[in-house]
Amino acid sequence: MHIESPTRREVCLAILLLVSLLFVSRSRPDFDLPTSVQTGSSDKQASQNSSNVEQAAAPQPLRDRIRWGAGEIPQTKILAHVPGWSIFDKLYLLNGTLYLVSDEPSKIPARSLMISTGIPIENGPIEQAKQVPTDREMQIISRRDAKALFGLDAELIEGVSWLVNDDRQFVTHYYHWSAELFFGFWRAYSSLDPSITSEGNTTLPSPRRMIFIHIDADHWRDYALMNQWVLRSSFPSIGLEFSADWSERAETGRLFVFDRVVLADRSAAMHGFNYLRTQRTASEPFALPGSVNWWSTIRSNVIQASGLRGDIGQGTTSNPVITYVSRQEWGRRMLVQKDHEQLVAELYKLRDNYGYEVNVVSMDKLSRKEQFQLSARTTIMMGVHGNGLTSLVWMKPSPRSTVMEFFYPEGFAHDYEYTSRALGMVHYGFWNDKYFTSPDVPPVNYPKGFQGNEIPIDGAAVARLCLERLTLSEEADD
Numbered sequence: 001m002h003i004e005s006p007t008r009r010e011v012c013l014a015i016l017l018l019v020s021l022l023f024v025s026r027s028r029p030d031f032d033l034p035t036s037v038q039t040g041s042s043d044k045q046a047s048q049n050s051s052n053v054e055q056a057a058a059p060q061p062l063r064d065r066i067r068w069g070a071g072e073i074p075q076t077k078i079l080a081h082v083p084g085w086s087i088f089d090k091l092y093l094l095n096g097t098l099y100l101v102s103d104e105p106s107k108i109p110a111r112s113l114m115i116s117t118g119i120p121i122e123n124g125p126i127e128q129a130k131q132v133p134t135d136r137e138m139q140i141i142s143r144r145d146a147k148a149l150f151g152l153d154a155e156l157i158e159g160v161s162w163l164v165n166d167d168r169q170f171v172t173h174y175y176h177w178s179a180e181l182f183f184g185f186w187r188a189y190s191s192l193d194p195s196i197t198s199e200g201n202t203t204l205p206s207p208r209r210m211i212f213i214h215i216d217a218d219h220w221r222d223y224a225l226m227n228q229w230v231l232r233s234s235f236p237s238i239g240l241e242f243s244a245d246w247s248e249r250a251e252t253g254r255l256f257v258f259d260r261v262v263l264a265d266r267s268a269a270m271h272g273f274n275y276l277r278t279q280r281t282a283s284e285p286f287a288l289p290g291s292v293n294w295w296s297t298i299r300s301n302v303i304q305a306s307g308l309r310g311d312i313g314q315g316t317t318s319n320p321v322i323t324y325v326s327r328q329e330w331g332r333r334m335l336v337q338k339d340h341e342q343l344v345a346e347l348y349k350l351r352d353n354y355g356y357e358v359n360v361v362s363m364d365k366l367s368r369k370e371q372f373q374l375s376a377r378t379t380i381m382m383g384v385h386g387n388g389l390t391s392l393v394w395m396k397p398s399p400r401s402t403v404m405e406f407f408y409p410e411g412f413a414h415d416y417e418y419t420s421r422a423l424g425m426v427h428y429g430f431w432n433d434k435y436f437t438s439p440d441v442p443p444v445n446y447p448k449g450f451q452g453n454e455i456p457i458d459g460a461a462v463a464r465l466c467l468e469r470l471t472l473s474e475e476a477d478d
């Protein structure tokens with residue numbers, strides 16, 4: 001090969017480039033991290049201290065390891081526990097196995113109520129037996145045994161981690177994420193702050209990371225791309241780790257210790273009493289203490305990221321907003337077409353006679369931002385049983401906020417009924433012209449026709465109930 005020596009022109013160009021690069025890098029403003037990273041709070045002092053970017057005055061080792069040496073190994077502390085949801089301080093991780101260190105094993109819940117093998121969940125005794133956790137997933141050991149196994153120190157996983165032991169099976173779906181896994185995580189974690197305010201102010205730190213033991217990076221998002229919006233707008237600085245990262249930690253052969261971890265396991269939650277009543281894994285943590293405003297922290301962050309005030313939809317004095325989430329273009333689980341048309345006509349009559357805002361929408365036709373904004377403003381949300389109703393989690397609970405869910409007659413499932421009540425809202429199930437509400441709900445049932453496109457609804461009955469809900473609460477508010 002033959003390389004020509006550079007021409008004068010090429011040398012000049014190279015020098016010019018170098019000079020301009022130098023200029024650009026020098027003309028950037030000096031970083032002044034503690035003040036430039038302020039979080040919007042007017043309390044300068046507090047926000048400076050709460051940001052973690054200040055450097056130490058003198059060089060020192062990074063505080064990312066704890067060492068007990070010849071002293072006592074810190075025991076694992078269980079801060080909160082219900083089936084499937086557990087909060088631990090100082091939970092150990094070695095070679096992919098979680099260790100609870102305790103000299104009082106009788107005070108530790110049964111292992112199968114905390115964790116499972118994390119395989120996909122199928123019904124039947126043979127499949128259930130495969131979910132029973134083994135020493136591979138979790139062990140409970142004394143301090144003495146821990147000392148022999150662990151050595152003198154551990155790598156520290158700082159701050160709060162949310163640890164998911166589930167298969168991807170129920171994760172890649174907006175409802176199962178926002179109204180189950182994420183919902184349950186926040187409900188369990190927020191039990192540590194029972195005084196969350198109605199604006200969502202809390203003393204809890206954001207979780208630093210979410211760790212999926214069995215799921216890879218391509219299998220936590222949903223087809224409507226909502227899961228990632230909800231996560232990133234709730235906790236903008238959260239980091240994610242997946243199955244490959246879990247294996248890498250295991251393969252180091254090093255001992256890790258979680259400062260604080262919230263562990264979720266769907267299979268373990270299915271042993272709980274509340275689950276057996278509602279089929280909702282997120283119903284378990286409601287047995288823990290909690291603020292009535294527990295969800296407002298998340299709601300407020302997500303709604304603000306969509307561009308509205310975090311408390312939008314509040315109170316009972318603004319003009320009511322009725323949103324009918326239509327599935328008529330979805331192709332599955334649809335209303336009888338003329339019943340759909342009649343319902344729309346009845347709702348528009350309410351608009352014309354009472355001035356209510358009425359929206360008839362297919363959620364999948366709206367942008368994500370529009371979906372969050374509309375649901376945040378909605379007073380009454382209605383529609384056929386389906387994922388579009390997941391948006392009810394962004395409504396602002398108030399004495400008149402209501403969810404109306406249409407089922408094929410005799411059909412019923414708890415998904416949206418339970419979730420509405422969990423947020424402090426009223427839910428009505430409709431069977432054509434009949435409706436029911438908690439505690440008088442029918443048993444779970446999927447009759448023939450449940451998934452079909454001939455679901456009947458009496459639009460006039462729905463409109464009458466809307467009027468009743470909106471006028472009663474207006475009186476109650478005075």
Ligand SMILES: *[C@@H]1O[C@H](CO)[C@@H](O)[C@H](O)[C@H]1NC(C)=O
Pocket residue numbers: 045046049
């Ligand atoms: C912030 O940190 C400084 C120095 O560590 C301390 O003197 C001050 O009291 C702290 N302020 C608040 C509001 O915590």
Ligand SMILES: *[C@@H]1O[C@H](CO)[C@@H](O)[C@H](O)[C@H]1NC(C)=O
Pocket residue numbers: 095096136
């Ligand atoms: C680590 O876990 C793997 C998988 O269970 C196992 O085969 C291996 O023997 C374990 N290594 C040690 C050192 O315990």
Ligand SMILES: *[C@@H]1O[C@H](CO)[C@@H](O)[C@H](O)[C@H]1NC(C)=O
Pocket residue numbers: 041197199201
């Ligand atoms: C919530 O936090 C905001 C921002 O710090 C503050 O302005 C507001 O007064 C707080 N509300 C309550 C009830 O503490």
